[in-house]
Each structure stands twice: as structure tokens, then as C-alpha cells.
Amino acid sequence: NAGVTQTPKFQVLKTGQSMTLQCAQDMNHNSMYWYRQDPGMGLRLIYYSASEGTTDKGEVPNGYNVSRLNKREFSLRLESAAPSQTSVYFCASSEDRASPLHFGNGTRLTVT
Amino acid sequence: KQEVTQIPAALSVPEGENLVLNCSFTDSAIYNLQWFRQDPGKGLTSLLLIQSSQREQTSGRLNASLDKSSGRSTLYIAASQPGDSATYLCAVHNDMRFGAGTRLTVKP
Numbered sequence: 001n002a003g004v005t006q007t008p009k010f011q012v013l014k015t016g017q018s019m020t021l022q023c024a025q026d027m028n029h030n031s032m033y034w035y036r037q038d039p040g041m042g043l044r045l046i047y048y049s050a051s052e053g054t055t056d057k058g059e060v061p062n063g064y065n066v067s068r069l070n071k072r073e074f075s076l077r078l079e080s081a082a083p084s085q086t087s088v089y090f091c092a093s094s095e096d097r098a099s100p101l102h103f104g105n106g107t108r109l110t111v112t
Numbered sequence: 113k114q115e116v117t118q119i120p121a122a123l124s125v126p127e128g129e130n131l132v133l134n135c136s137f138t139d140s141a142i143y144n145l146q147w148f149r150q151d152p153g154k155g156l157t158s159l160l161l162i163q164s165s166q167r168e169q170t171s172g173r174l175n176a177s178l179d180k181s182s183g184r185s186t187l188y189i190a191a192s193q194p195g196d197s198a199t200y201l202c203a204v205h206n207d208m209r210f211g212a213g214t215r216l217t218v219k220p
Contacts, residue, residue, distance in 0.1 A: 033208060035210075040121075040212060041212055042116075042118075042201060042210040042211055042212035042213055043156075043201070043203075043210040044210075045207075045208055045209065048208065058208075059209070090155065090156070092156075097143060097205055097206065097208065098143035098144050098163075098205055099161075100146060100158055100161045101146060101156075101158065101203065101208070102158070103148075103155045103156040104155060105154070105155040106154075106155050
């Protein structure tokens with residue numbers, strides 16, 4: 001039972017490059033989320049998808065785009081990476097917003 | 113806008129001590145509150161989810177309480193062990209916001 005799977009685990013980008021972080025869940029959850037975690041700041045919500053076909057902005061959406069490809073997959077795209085986007089990115093899923101969150105193991109991104 | 117605060121940011125205790133971690137939130141219109149553990153360089157492991165209609169939830173040596181009216185939750189850890197050393201985070205389920213966490217060190 002894989003739960004929430006994120007790829008890649010590590011990534012180094014140069015400023016201005018683009019990339020897509022992938023997330024897939026096998027729990028048939030409706031809701032999926034992208035967070036970033038910076039030292040001393042906890043997790044901040046970037047975007048979420050309450051259900052297949054919908055996406056909404058979180059606290060810190062600037063510089064990111066998302067796609068809910070199907071019920072299983074929710075991707076996060078950085079169109080033009082900036083050093084301020086150096087962070088650890090976590091994907092999570094839940095049945096709905098009242099249900100327990102389940103997290104992936106994270107992607108450590110460095111932008112130079 | 114929901115604000116979630118965890119104080120203290122760091123806590124060091126000797127093994128065997130009972131301890132309380134605090135989580136406060138500004139908007140009491142929450143669905144639920146969830147406590148997590150995070151080991152260094154790792155992902156988040158769910159410890160307890162306490163529903164908005166509950167006052168307490170227990171799992172082993174852990175007990176979480178919730179007081180919506182005062183905007184507070186506590187995580188009580190009994191008989192702490194070195195293996196409990198980690199960062200503990202709380203998340204409120206409406207805005208899905210997290211506190212910054214409390215880094216706990218339990219010394220042998």
C-alpha cells in the first residue's frame with residue numbers, strides 16, 4: 001500500500017528553469033494538497049484540489065501552477081524557478097477537508 | 113484568516129517526564145484538528161485527529177484535547193522516551209493551516 005507517492009525526491013534547478021513535481025495517491029481520496037516547508041515556518045499551503053476537476057489557491061500560490069490530472073494525480077509546476085522557491089515540497093491527500101491528511105515523503109528542491 | 117501558533121518552538125525534557133505541547137488557533141470555526149510528528153528530513157506522520165465535536169482523543173501514551181471556544185488544543189505525552197524526540201505539528205481542518213511546530217528533545 002503506497003499511500004501518497006511523490007517524485008522526484010531531490011531536484012536542483014537553475015534560476016529560470018521549469019519543472020513539474022508529481023504526486024499520486026492510491027487511497028481513492030477526493031482532496032489533494034501541495035505544501036511547502038521552510039525552516040521555522042511550518043507548512044504553508046500552495047494549492048489544493050477539493051475534488052477532481054477543481055483547484056484553488058492556498059496561502060502562497062504565486063509562482064506555481066497545478067493540475068489535477070485525474071482523481072489519483074495532482075501535479076505542481078514551477079514555470080520559472082526562483083531561489084525563493086528553494087524548499088521542501090509535500091503533497092497530501094484526504095477523503096475530504098474534515099478527514100485525516102496523509103502525506104508523501106516530500107521533494108527537496110534547490111534553486112541556484 | 114486563520115492563524116495557528118505553537119509555543120514553545122523548542123522543548124527539552126529528561127526521559128520519563130510527562131509533557132504538554134500547545135497549539136492555538138484564531139478562528140474557532142474548524143472541522144477538526146490533527147497532530148503530526150516529523151522526524152528530521154522525513155515526512156509527516158499522523159498521530160491523532162480530534163474532531164470538532166470531541167474534547168479528547170487518546171492513542172497509547174498520547175492524549176490530545178480540543179477547546180474550540182478558547183481556540184486551543186494540547187498534546188499530552190506521558191512518560192516521555194528518547195524516541196519521542198521529533199518536531200510536533202498541529203493542523204486545523206478548515207483552512208488546512210499548520211503551526212510552525214514544537215521541536216521536542218527527550219534526553220536519556
